[in-house]
Amino acid sequence: MQCSRCQGLLIAVQMKDMGQPVVAGWRCLLCGAMTDPGIEANRASHDLPIRNRARVPGSPVMRLGKGGMR
Ligand SMILES: [Zn+2]
Structure with a gap:
Protein backbone atom coordinates (compact mmCIF):
# COMPACT_ATOMS: atom_id res chain seq x y z
CA MET A 1 0.00 0.00 0.00
CA GLN A 2 1.28 3.47 -0.87
CA CYS A 3 0.81 6.88 0.69
CA SER A 4 -1.69 9.02 -1.18
CA ARG A 5 0.39 12.12 -0.49
CA CYS A 6 3.97 11.13 -1.18
CA GLN A 7 3.72 7.56 -2.49
CA MET A 15 -4.79 3.51 16.44
CA LYS A 16 -6.81 4.29 19.50
CA ASP A 17 -8.87 7.38 20.11
CA MET A 18 -10.24 8.28 23.50
CA GLY A 19 -13.40 6.33 24.17
CA GLN A 20 -13.18 4.48 20.92
CA PRO A 21 -12.10 0.97 20.05
CA VAL A 22 -8.74 0.29 18.51
CA VAL A 23 -8.85 0.46 14.77
CA ALA A 24 -6.41 -0.79 12.22
CA GLY A 25 -4.89 1.90 10.09
CA TRP A 26 -1.89 2.87 8.04
CA ARG A 27 0.97 5.24 8.61
CA CYS A 28 3.37 6.56 6.03
CA LEU A 29 7.02 6.03 6.87
CA LEU A 30 8.08 9.07 4.88
CA CYS A 31 5.64 11.87 5.67
CA GLY A 32 3.88 10.38 8.70
CA ALA A 33 0.42 10.66 7.23
CA MET A 34 -2.11 8.52 9.04
CA THR A 35 -4.91 6.74 7.27
CA ASP A 36 -7.68 4.65 8.69
CA PRO A 37 -11.01 3.37 7.40
CA GLY A 38 -12.81 6.30 9.01
CA ILE A 39 -10.54 8.84 7.37
CA GLU A 40 -10.94 7.13 4.04
CA ALA A 41 -14.71 7.25 4.46
CA ASN A 42 -14.58 10.93 5.33
CA ARG A 43 -12.37 11.69 2.40
CA ALA A 44 -14.86 10.02 0.12
CA SER A 45 -17.65 12.39 1.12
CA HIS A 46 -15.76 15.49 2.22
CA ASP A 47 -12.33 16.83 1.54
CA LEU A 48 -11.01 16.98 5.07
CA PRO A 49 -7.35 17.57 5.77
CA ILE A 50 -5.45 14.75 7.35
CA ARG A 51 -4.74 15.13 11.04
CA ASN A 52 -1.07 14.78 11.70
CA ARG A 53 -1.03 13.51 15.23
CA ALA A 54 1.42 10.85 14.19
CA ARG A 55 4.34 13.21 13.72
CA VAL A 56 5.19 13.14 17.40
CA PRO A 57 8.13 10.83 18.12
CA GLY A 58 7.22 8.01 20.45
CA SER A 59 3.67 8.01 19.21
CA PRO A 60 1.13 6.47 21.61
CA VAL A 61 0.36 3.99 18.88
CA MET A 62 3.36 2.00 20.03
CA ARG A 63 2.01 1.65 23.55
CA LEU A 64 -0.76 -0.65 22.47
CA GLY A 65 -0.54 -4.34 22.99
CA LYS A 66 -0.61 -6.14 26.28
CA GLY A 67 -0.59 -3.02 28.38
CA GLY A 68 -4.05 -3.58 29.75
CA MET A 69 -5.45 -0.05 29.44
CA ARG A 70 -8.77 -1.17 30.89
ZN1 LIG B 1 3.53 9.89 2.78
Whole structure:
Protein backbone atom coordinates (compact mmCIF):
# COMPACT_ATOMS: atom_id res chain seq x y z
CA MET A 1 0.00 0.00 0.00
CA GLN A 2 1.28 3.47 -0.87
CA CYS A 3 0.81 6.88 0.69
CA SER A 4 -1.69 9.02 -1.18
CA ARG A 5 0.39 12.12 -0.49
CA CYS A 6 3.97 11.13 -1.18
CA GLN A 7 3.72 7.56 -2.49
CA GLY A 8 5.83 6.44 0.43
CA LEU A 9 5.55 3.09 2.11
CA LEU A 10 2.59 2.64 4.42
CA ILE A 11 2.86 0.37 7.42
CA ALA A 12 -0.03 -1.18 9.29
CA VAL A 13 -0.63 0.38 12.70
CA GLN A 14 -3.27 0.24 15.37
CA MET A 15 -4.79 3.51 16.44
CA LYS A 16 -6.81 4.29 19.50
CA ASP A 17 -8.87 7.38 20.11
CA MET A 18 -10.24 8.28 23.50
CA GLY A 19 -13.40 6.33 24.17
CA GLN A 20 -13.18 4.48 20.92
CA PRO A 21 -12.10 0.97 20.05
CA VAL A 22 -8.74 0.29 18.51
CA VAL A 23 -8.85 0.46 14.77
CA ALA A 24 -6.41 -0.79 12.22
CA GLY A 25 -4.89 1.90 10.09
CA TRP A 26 -1.89 2.87 8.04
CA ARG A 27 0.97 5.24 8.61
CA CYS A 28 3.37 6.56 6.03
CA LEU A 29 7.02 6.03 6.87
CA LEU A 30 8.08 9.07 4.88
CA CYS A 31 5.64 11.87 5.67
CA GLY A 32 3.88 10.38 8.70
CA ALA A 33 0.42 10.66 7.23
CA MET A 34 -2.11 8.52 9.04
CA THR A 35 -4.91 6.74 7.27
CA ASP A 36 -7.68 4.65 8.69
CA PRO A 37 -11.01 3.37 7.40
CA GLY A 38 -12.81 6.30 9.01
CA ILE A 39 -10.54 8.84 7.37
CA GLU A 40 -10.94 7.13 4.04
CA ALA A 41 -14.71 7.25 4.46
CA ASN A 42 -14.58 10.93 5.33
CA ARG A 43 -12.37 11.69 2.40
CA ALA A 44 -14.86 10.02 0.12
CA SER A 45 -17.65 12.39 1.12
CA HIS A 46 -15.76 15.49 2.22
CA ASP A 47 -12.33 16.83 1.54
CA LEU A 48 -11.01 16.98 5.07
CA PRO A 49 -7.35 17.57 5.77
CA ILE A 50 -5.45 14.75 7.35
CA ARG A 51 -4.74 15.13 11.04
CA ASN A 52 -1.07 14.78 11.70
CA ARG A 53 -1.03 13.51 15.23
CA ALA A 54 1.42 10.85 14.19
CA ARG A 55 4.34 13.21 13.72
CA VAL A 56 5.19 13.14 17.40
CA PRO A 57 8.13 10.83 18.12
CA GLY A 58 7.22 8.01 20.45
CA SER A 59 3.67 8.01 19.21
CA PRO A 60 1.13 6.47 21.61
CA VAL A 61 0.36 3.99 18.88
CA MET A 62 3.36 2.00 20.03
CA ARG A 63 2.01 1.65 23.55
CA LEU A 64 -0.76 -0.65 22.47
CA GLY A 65 -0.54 -4.34 22.99
CA LYS A 66 -0.61 -6.14 26.28
CA GLY A 67 -0.59 -3.02 28.38
CA GLY A 68 -4.05 -3.58 29.75
CA MET A 69 -5.45 -0.05 29.44
CA ARG A 70 -8.77 -1.17 30.89
ZN1 LIG B 1 3.53 9.89 2.78
